[in-house]
Amino acid sequence: MHQKKQSSLEGFMNRAAKLATLTGAVAMSVVSLGGISAAPALAQSSEGAARGSSAKDFFEPGAKIPDSVLKSGAKLTVKRNSSPGAATPRLAGSVTDLGESCGTDVLQKTSGAGKTTLVLTVSQEVAVQKSGKGGIDWKAVSAEVGFSVTKTYKVENQTRYEVPQGKNGTIEAYPLSHHYQVNAFGGVQVYKPVGVCFNQWTS
Template identity: 45%
Template sequence: MKNAQFWTWRREIAVTLIATGSAVALVATAGAGVSHASEGPVSIPASSLSADGKFFTPGPNTVVKRNAGATETRSELAQNVAPVSPAPAGTTDYYAIKNAHWISQSCGTNVIQQTSGQGKTTLVLSVEKSVAATVTKEVNVDLKYISAGMGWSVTNTYSVKNETRYEVPSGKFGTVQAFPLYDVFVGDAWSGAGGRFPTGKKVYAYKPVGVCFNQWLR
């Protein structure tokens, strides 16, 4: 399925990307090490990247956490997608999104926070950021119709919030990077007044719901 992001484990091949997020609210505690916030290379396995380079599936060094306090299950997410709204009267050039449903989770490749430090120390990274939803589509559908079909606004920003702790042993240098976690939804694009004609095209919507923490030693 094109553009769909699933949890899969693949061969680890290190690549370097340039971080584009901003680093804030970074803390290190315990031990003699010193932690600091910095923008630096992003270590993501090449085999886990999506075709457009905007998403990756987590590897063994990734800790995935939904927003603190989140209670929705995956089945509830699928059930909570609202039915599509009808087309306005007299509309001819119109797309409707039908059969929208949750399919997976995926991590974005933009770093939103980062910390690192020399061991022995404990790196603590607390994240609370607003992240914009995003869309990929195989046909030119207005975002308001995608929002109607998905049952949530694809033009809004959503808060992601969670925390991780990473123990760095003596003699090692540790890094923790935070990326947005998205719930991935897919829907079918139908054209014509009221969405009467199937196009065979898909629309994918990515809703920020938590944090992916990549953490490693060197």
């Protein structure tokens, strides 16, 4: 009886391992089809994880960079979409335009040893981030800001980074969003994706 249980357990673990391998392969295919590329000049490591930032995980370019993304000697480059999308939304009187903010979730990342040129290209759909208290009519919020707050918007741009001999270079890409506050709904915060923030440094 003990041998049968052990055999059944081993069979289950083998099937789970195969399923995990298959799931990983499918996930890699989805990332590949998403149009995100990181192409260092030499064969460097590249990784990325598309996630949505919460509405609190943003910082204004030029302001203090959060400790989670702060790196010694890092240079932050803010780039709006290379292909302009929709026209500037027509805001209702209850909406306050608070300018642009960088998210803190990494959309894409690449790194490599110098001397080399790292190239990071991002083209990805990113969801609008929003926050508010209570039951909020998001269609009404969309009408206030002049665009749908329940859709995704493409962010796309590219950066190059020269890495000197004897140094390791890294580039991380975060979503660049335009920040609006909708006062008619108790101060709802809305972040519409409009570009990419590139953080690059050597170590």
